[in-house]
């Protein structure tokens with residue numbers, strides 16, 4: 205049911221060099237990566253998943269603690285997790301998340317959140333006040349949007365917030381590495397809403413903090429939910445230069 209992976213293809217960091225045109229490659233990659241919310245059922249080849257994992261494993265972490273642990277599902281493993289999580293979410297079951305969800309989105313954070321929500325609803329033809337369809341769409345988180353795989357990222361609760369910060373870097377690099385292989389992803393805090401179910405299904409101890417999940421697979425590019433791209437604030441809204 206749950207098996208540890210002892211094989212590893214180590215990326216040789218000693219001989220690694222900055223590739224020619226690295227900056228524009230990275231810019232393109234980060235620009236092309238997007239969250240996908242509809243996937244084909246086709247599984248991702250194991251070698252591709254391994255290369256994504258090897259790349260994400262290069263993530264920096266405090267003291268090089270590499271505080272992330274990852275459960276990757278495939279085949280019946282994905283179905284078992286899907287059944288467990290969708291079963292809970294569709295009946296309205298609730299748990300307390302290990303990491304508290306945001307208390308409030310206010311100011312620009314509220315505005316940006318609303319904009320991305322409306323983009324999704326517009327793409328799917330969901331009216332602004334249509335709570336039923338909005339909830340139905342939210343529930344799709346627990347079907348993993350049809351993805352053949354999920355990665356559940358967890359960390360040692362003793363590491364506290366900085367363990368989660370390390371995991372955030374890992375998640376970001378996983379998403380980017382996947383994009384480089386043509387694999388679609390969506391990070392999902394929603395999956396962390398059921399930490400006890402995940403600990404039970406993944407055979408994890410109480411000392412494991414569930415950070416988030418990532419659904420991944422080959423995107424269904426024809427699906428309306430994958431038809432738009434979110435925006436970003438200009439860096440002038442983000443950065444202050446401190447000169448003296």
Ligand SMILES: Cc1cc2nc3c(=O)[nH]c(=O)nc-3n(C[C@H](O)[C@H](O)[C@H](O)COP(=O)(O)O)c2cc1C
Pocket residue numbers: 237238239240241320345390391392393394395416433434
């Ligand atoms: C930590 C984290 C948690 C997220 N949780 C969810 C989620 O539960 N459900 C979802 O549909 N998208 C989720 N997302 C995806 C974001 O909505 C998405 O990254 C954001 O709107 C920017 O769009 P983009 O990824 O297409 O650039 C999450 C992203 C991150 C980084």
